[in-house]
Amino acid sequence: MNLKTLSFFIAGVLGGILILGSVRFVLAVEDPDNVHYHANWALVVDGERVDFTADRYMEDVAACVADAHHLDARARVHLHDNDMDVVHVHHRGVTWGHFLANLGWGLGPDWLMTDEGELYQAGDGGNFVFVVDGWVVGRLDDRVIDPGARVLIYWGREDPDRVAEEYFPQVAANAVEYDLLDDPGGCGAAQEPGLGDRLRRALLY
Numbered sequence: 001m002n003l004k005t006l007s008f009f010i011a012g013v014l015g016g017i018l019i020l021g022s023v024r025f026v027l028a029v030e031d032p033d034n035v036h037y038h039a040n041w042a043l044v045v046d047g048e049r050v051d052f053t054a055d056r057y058m059e060d061v062a063a064c065v066a067d068a069h070h071l072d073a074r075a076r077v078h079l080h081d082n083d084m085d086v087v088h089v090h091h092r093g094v095t096w097g098h099f100l101a102n103l104g105w106g107l108g109p110d111w112l113m114t115d116e117g118e119l120y121q122a123g124d125g126g127n128f129v130f131v132v133d134g135w136v137v138g139r140l141d142d143r144v145i146d147p148g149a150r151v152l153i154y155w156g157r158e159d160p161d162r163v164a165e166e167y168f169p170q171v172a173a174n175a176v177e178y179d180l181l182d183d184p185g186g187c188g189a190a191q192e193p194g195l196g197d198r199l200r201r202a203l204l205y
Contacts, residue, residue: 037147038175039087041096044154044167045112045120052084056115057103059088074102077145085172089145096151097141109139112155120155129154129163131171136160148175 043050059078076091077099087099100107104115110122122128130140131152137143140153150171154163 035090035092037089038178039089039145039147039149039151040085040172040175041087041099041149041151041153042085042167042171044152044156044163044170046126046156047158049170052079052103053082055082057084058082059102073098076102078102086175086178087145088178089147093144095142095144096153099145100141107141107153109141112153126156129158129160131164131168134164134168136164147179150175 043052057079059074059080077087077089077094079086080088097107100112106113110128112120112128114120120126129152130137131154132140132143133150140151145151150168150173152163152168152171154167156163158166
């Protein structure tokens with residue numbers, strides 16, 4: 001291969017890299033590992049909604065900027081800013097059982113334990129009703145938290161149809177709004193990556 005041919009070859013390779021990098025720079029809008037979406041929920045025991053607005057149930061906003069590849073359990077799913085309506089999800093595959101565990105509670109297929117050790121079991125003076133997006137489902141502890149989901153956890157004596165009709169409307173419906181806006185907790189779900197992030201994604205992977 002003579003010098004001229006080699007020069008054309010090198011120029012072609014460099015030009016291809018430049019074109020590919022430019023395309024990736026333009027399209028590098030979102031890191032697939034940087035998960036952040038929201039869901040709404042409520043927990044009702046014996047007709048009373050449980051209050052989760054206390055500071056002990058909230059996660060520090062530092063969880064929003066943690067390395068997406070090294071999230072601890074609480075960073076994966078949590079509440080912010082004394083708002084008990086909006087669940088912040090930072091990892092695909094987290095379940096409602098994981099979420100309750102992060103609040104210090106426990107949720108199984110037919111039992112619920114509070115952060116003070118009080119146990120509620122199916123058939124022990126009441127039963128569970130789990131409502132997801134208006135539909136009664138069999139269990140919730142192993143169910144993945146879907147974007148925009150509205151979920152009710154109920155323990156008491158009401159029949160499922162009445163629970164869905166009377167208590168499910170207590171579940172907020174603003175999760176999608178949080179997906180589109182910079183929410184109060186500082187987890188800017190709608191933020192676009194900066195120049196450095198876009199260059200890194202365009203050139204490194």
